[in-house]
Amino acid sequence: MFKRLQPQAVWQLVLISLMTVVAPLGLLLYHTTVSLQTLALDSRAVTEDSVAMAQNGRNAKASLIDMERVARQYMVIGDKALVDLFKSASEQFLAPLTEIAQLLGTPEARALLADVKEQQLDLQTKLEKEKPNSPALTKEMAEFSSLQRSADRLILQARTFSEDKLHELGRAAAQARENVIQSTLVLAPVTLALIVLFTYLIVRPVRQLKAAIRTLSIGRHKPIELFGPQELVQLAEELNSLQERLSQVEDQKQQFLRHVSHELKTPLASIREGVALLQEEVVGQISHGQREVLYLVNENGRALQQLIENLLSFNRLNFSGQAQKMTFDVSALVEELLHLHWLSLTHKRQIICVGGPQLTLTAERPRLHSALDNLISNAIAYGASEGRIWLEWNIEDDHFILRVTNTGAPIPEAERSRIFEPFYQGSVKRSGAVKGSGIGLSVARECVQTQGGELKLLTTTGQLVSFAIYLPRTVVSAI
Known part of the structure; x- marks a missing residue:
């Protein structure tokens, strides 16, 4: 089962390692990007709504000032054309407040907008029906400040809504930052563990092969059992075959040396025996010079015999490294x-x-x-x-x-x-x-x-x- 999971080549293992190690980092990057994108969109929406509400609030206050000025001019001058100007200013006053109420979308905002519209409509109706200096119109003008307070309450709700949204956006940003930190704290050890794991999977078979080659170079043969990419496994199998072949060659060499040593010592023993017979004058007397020559031949024969006997031990020393x-x-x-x-x-x-x-x-x-x-x-x-x-x-x-x-x-x-x-x-x-x-x-x-x-x-x-x-x-x- 595990052999089926082994990649065919080292580059495949490196590619799998790279993809696996990069995957947690890619997940973290994706999560962070999505969070930042969401925060950016929310921040843009809140900013646009806040700017729109602030602008509408300023426009409503400016239109309310125009309405009051036109109404008071009408009470002094009594020109009906000023009533039309009041209607136009009223429309400019109600439009931004209506947009604010729609942006808020709360029952309180809709109730305040209805109250403002009702007060504005009462004031407009009195301007159209009453005479400029009538007591009813004068009383209605005294209630103008009530319309202003209602509008201010709606604008204040808009300001409060914007502040709440900004605070909520800040909390979301802090939460996103916390999530990124927590994800980093979780994924960093996972990534490090994956790096260590795949480094081990890549380096271990290479070290095994290196150790096998080193032991092979000093004449020590040990079978290699390798788990890794198929091409390294095949290389290990080839090294095992080479080790077996070298073992066979070493055995053949040892056998050859034993045979050669034996074959050399047999005639050498006869030569030394013949020299010994000559030195002992068994076959006749010899001169002093001849005795010296025989002595040297005998000594060199003994040295040659010693060399032959040391041949195997010399080879064992080379083989064992001792x-x-x-x-x-x-x-x-x-x-x-x-x-x-x-x-x-x-x-x-x-x-x-x-x-x-x-x-x-x-x-x-x-x-x-x-x-x-x-x-x-x-x-x-x-x-x-x-x-x-x-x-x-x-x-x-x-x-x-x-x-x-x-x-x-x-x-x-x-x-x-x-x-x-x-x-x-x-x-x-x-x-x-x-x-x-x-x-x-x-x-x-x-x-x-x-x-x-x-x-x-x-x-x-x-x-x-x-x-x-x-x-x-x-x-x-x-x-």
Whole structure:
């Protein structure tokens, strides 16, 4: 069921996340917009009604003043034309009051309007029927202030109505603001929770893949169980297949190493037995020189046997990522290697010069032994016959530096960048019966790099070739 809910691609998950996160914010924006629009319309209506009522009130008062002036002029002059002017002023007086009453729409407003109309009609009737100075008309004029009070009460109701509407509008605005704040307080945590949720859904499978690739790079195989977009799930399945394939390759490699080690040790054991028989003079006496040669052959056979036996353990160390460090004397390591290569040096009549302070290193001795062994072997094989080899070490610029330099044909500039590539063999040919495979310098560099160091080809002048091993000074201590 959950697999059906998984998006097909990462962009789909991102799009769904964006839409889901934006939805609460869009809802809040819509609600706020509707509230503001409603308030704006209500505010406009109240403003228009208030302005209309105020204007009608002013017009009614002005028309009432005209009515009173015309009526009093009629009482003095007695011209009937003034009665017509009174009627016109009365119409102008009643029209705005009628509009106010309609805007108010209350029974009180309609009653006040009816009272005003009745008083106005009585006054108009007296003006039409009575003589200008008659007592009845004089009495009616005395009641003119009553008409004014009735009109004022209607105008006051209009003013009160406008104030009530404005107060109501203010309360509505405050309520709308409160609603927006409450909605924000509710939707903000929801939005934040959705952001955290979808960030987790997006980042988690990526981190799982990253962790799987990291463990794969160090040789640890662990199946990946991924929940996320289908394309990431498919990538996880491909990584699982790759892990299975690498496991199979690793098993095949281990099997190959076991078989090769066994096949190499069998003839090597026969060789060592034959050398032992010769040393014991079972087949006849040997000279002192022959004994020295047999001793070197036996020692190199033992070293080869040790290398074969260390092959599997060396591979296990690479596979597990574990490192076994020990403290050893640099001079002792160099002396051991020179003893192994004494026969080759004697054969090519090469002179080796060794020099350096008494130092101890805390490092992986077998790997440093292998790296230095390859450098010395190359110096002998590619060096000039009857030439010189320098093996020097010292501490310079916070590094332990061990240089191996030999006389002979220099490495061409075009080949210097590829000299450490596996199986690469330059134009300079190796001397001797044993031909090189092109992996010696590659192996030497790897053995140094695994200890945090670096193997470099130095720039020299003349007929010299020089390599240097750089190790951190932290591994060095003086004797």
